[in-house]
Amino acid sequence: MILEKIAARTRSRVDECKQKKSLEEVKKEAQAKDKHEAFLFEKALRGKDISFICEVKKASPSKGIIAEDFPYLDIAKDYEKAGATAISVLTEPEFFLGKDQYLHEIAATVNIPVLRKDFTVDEYQIYEAATLGAGAVLLICALLSVEQLTRFRQIADGLGLSCLVEAHDKTEIEKALTAGARIIGVNNRDLRDFSVDINNSIKLRREVPADVIFISESGIKTAEDVAQLRKNNVQAVLIGETFMRSADKVRELTKLYGPAAIPRTKICGISRVDDVAIINEVQPDYIGLIFAPSKRQVTPSKAHAIKEILSPAIETVGVFVNEVEAAIINAAHSLALDVIQLHGDETEEDIIRIKKETGCAVWKAVRVENSGDIEKWQHSAADMLLFDTFSREAAGGTGDSFDWTLLKGVTRPFLLAGGLSSKNVARAIRKVVPWGVDINSGVETSGVKDSAKIKEIMSIIRRLK
Numbered sequence: 001m002i003l004e005k006i007a008a009r010t011r012s013r014v015d016e017c018k019q020k021k022s023l024e025e026v027k028k029e030a031q032a033k034d035k036h037e038a039f040l041f042e043k044a045l046r047g048k049d050i051s052f053i054c055e056v057k058k059a060s061p062s063k064g065i066i067a068e069d070f071p072y073l074d075i076a077k078d079y080e081k082a083g084a085t086a087i088s089v090l091t092e093p094e095f096f097l098g099k100d101q102y103l104h105e106i107a108a109t110v111n112i113p114v115l116r117k118d119f120t121v122d123e124y125q126i127y128e129a130a131t132l133g134a135g136a137v138l139l140i141c142a143l144l145s146v147e148q149l150t151r152f153r154q155i156a157d158g159l160g161l162s163c164l165v166e167a168h169d170k171t172e173i174e175k176a177l178t179a180g181a182r183i184i185g186v187n188n189r190d191l192r193d194f195s196v197d198i199n200n201s202i203k204l205r206r207e208v209p210a211d212v213i214f215i216s217e218s219g220i221k222t223a224e225d226v227a228q229l230r231k232n233n234v235q236a237v238l239i240g241e242t243f244m245r246s247a248d249k250v251r252e253l254t255k256l257y258g259p260a261a262i263p264r265t266k267i268c269g270i271s272r273v274d275d276v277a278i279i280n281e282v283q284p285d286y287i288g289l290i291f292a293p294s295k296r297q298v299t300p301s302k303a304h305a306i307k308e309i310l311s312p313a314i315e316t317v318g319v320f321v322n323e324v325e326a327a328i329i330n331a332a333h334s335l336a337l338d339v340i341q342l343h344g345d346e347t348e349e350d351i352i353r354i355k356k357e358t359g360c361a362v363w364k365a366v367r368v369e370n371s372g373d374i375e376k377w378q379h380s381a382a383d384m385l386l387f388d389t390f391s392r393e394a395a396g397g398t399g400d401s402f403d404w405t406l407l408k409g410v411t412r413p414f415l416l417a418g419g420l421s422s423k424n425v426a427r428a429i430r431k432v433v434p435w436g437v438d439i440n441s442g443v444e445t446s447g448v449k450d451s452a453k454i455k456e457i458m459s460i461i462r463r464l465k
């Protein structure tokens, strides 16, 4: 069978690698590697809704060459922008034309976890995966004994790597569970004859306990396939060929996932008259003018100049941090602000008074450090809450995002802020379902608003429906 052939070739390849770098050396390198947060791969897959693992692969034994032209880094970046939860990278060189270099560069470029998709037959490959920056490795039940699966899983655990343990039938699932698998992937492709049937995942779903992540792999092509898997409590799908053959990954993922609720958009920190042309072109719902001390601060005269040429369809949000009330009222009236965003330590009483005095809607920014911060403001009189990243150094505009799972108990509409960019906005919108997104430093280059980035992020958001 093809699998045994690949495994045999892989053993020889690993032996060759050991001649160049010994097991001890690669082990030391892996253990010395700067450890990011451990097990990010499995943490990322434990979302409310189905997750997508998108695969970067040039060829396969069943399909031959899939991508003649193979800009692997661009493909990975497009997956991230489309909202992939993780990326799978083929590194097997002979049958899949993969390379370690692809994994290494991709893992260094994207901010989502990366799976090393290879035929693990030796612990050497697990240490190697860690040195290449992988967050997870593949262990195939058909190739490994329970003892090997257990040992390899333990080695990966010691390195903070997750193991996707692949099974094809009930016996292999039992084997995976005995080995302590926390993630089981059911391959819908029968490697004896390459036939594909996604019902294999559906049939085997009940064999895997609810606390073990269940991934359906191979042959997923349509929105109906995904809907069926979602209905059967499959937590993630691993899709290669369908995405590899699609020119527009954002649209393809949207087609498979289903349309998202498109949020209101605010582009914050407009501080140059020159930025207004692109704003008028892309028409976000709001712009933010920052009156607080910041590299994005606007003077009253600059604010007037921006307002003068701003499209009347776009509303203006004034952003203030612990500002004296008279100044807020003055700016609200003289600039005809639509919304006042309070981004400091303002109290509930301040919100009520400022609403009354200005006649504007008031948005309260809550800088999230823990779930208590959210709870405190749930019943605020503010017209909208805006959740941003907590920082001791700055009131806002940090460019960092926070743990969005903290928002799962929020019962009222809200805006999401903090480090949103074209890399994470699709994921944020699908995972968090915010009423609005507030985009700021994520559309800047060297501290200045970047027209191409503004255009790109607005285009991604609009392609999610």
Ligand SMILES: O=C(O)c1ccccc1N[C@@H]1O[C@H](COP(=O)(O)O)[C@@H](O)[C@H]1O
Residues within 6 Å of the ligand: 268, 269, 288, 290, 292, 293, 294, 295, 296, 319, 320, 321, 343, 386, 388, 395, 396, 397, 398, 399, 400, 417, 418, 419, 420, 438, 439, 440, 441, 442
């Ligand atoms: O951007 C600033 O400099 C700023 C200063 C003071 C208060 C708020 C500020 N910006 C707000 O910060 C969030 C998130 O920004 P980022 O995406 O992390 O850069 C956003 O609400 C801005 O309105």
